[in-house]
Amino acid sequence: MNQNEMKKAAGWAALEYVEPNTIVGVGTGSTVNHFIDALGSIKGEIEGAVSSSEESTRRLKELGIPVFDLNTVDQLSVYVDGADEINHNMQMVKGGGAALTREKIIAAVADKFVCIADESKLVKLLGDFPLPVEVIPMARSYVARQLVKLGGDPVYREGVITDNGNIILDVYNFNVENACELERQINAVVGVVTNGYFAERGADTLLLATPEGVKTSHR
Ligand code: 5RP
Secondary structure (H helix, E strand, O other): OOHHHHHHHHHHHHHHHOOOOOEEEEOOOHHHHHHHHHHHOOHHHOOEEEEOOHHHHHHHHHOOOOEOOHHHOOOEEEEEEOOOEEOOOOOEEOOOOOOHHHHHHHHHHEEEEEEEEEHHHEOOOOOOOOEEEEEOHHHHHHHHHHHHHOOOEEEEOOOOOOOOOOEEEEEEOOOOOOHHHHHHHHHOOOOEEEEOEEOOOOOOEEEEEEOOEEEEEEO
16 A cells, blocks of 8 residues: 555545534645545535635535635534644644644634544654744744744745745754643744644544554544
């Protein structure tokens, strides 16, 4: 099984967590694109979706799945999204696709976060994948200096503007012994919109695709 086939297996396995007649939280990325295809196969059984990016919204609409503004939705039973890294405590690094802020907002609203990933995403320690940080454009240099003080090496992601009109700094070499503390410290820097640690609010369930099949674990 190649990596894309594993992503597909994880995406389709997440259908089991979708409750009939509900609105489903939908993440962003190549693994989630398979989940969106899977949702298309049951579109008559759900009310619709809230989406974490313009790209996922486009795909959902293309399949005829209604997309709701999160402000009109009181409750979400499930949010399904991928990860760039996930550890055994279900803490993640996300934002490789620059959609981290909307992803974090929907994750906060949802009762359950189901992470879908291929086995390459499971790590002992977070930190090999550079941490994406969404930043208000005028604060770019100031935030970069503060991130250096926190121990990281930020690199401006050239040519990328987020769906919210901001820029991304990818931060290398953080010492991630306490991801919750680092998540809080980075978010406290003025000009940071949010960072890609999903440590405070990690996943509740991981559907990890391996060549032997999809393995399920819970927090
Ligand atoms: C986007 C994300 C994605 O979930 C993450 O980058 C994983 O993507 P993929 O499924 O393509 O490997 O956080 O902002």
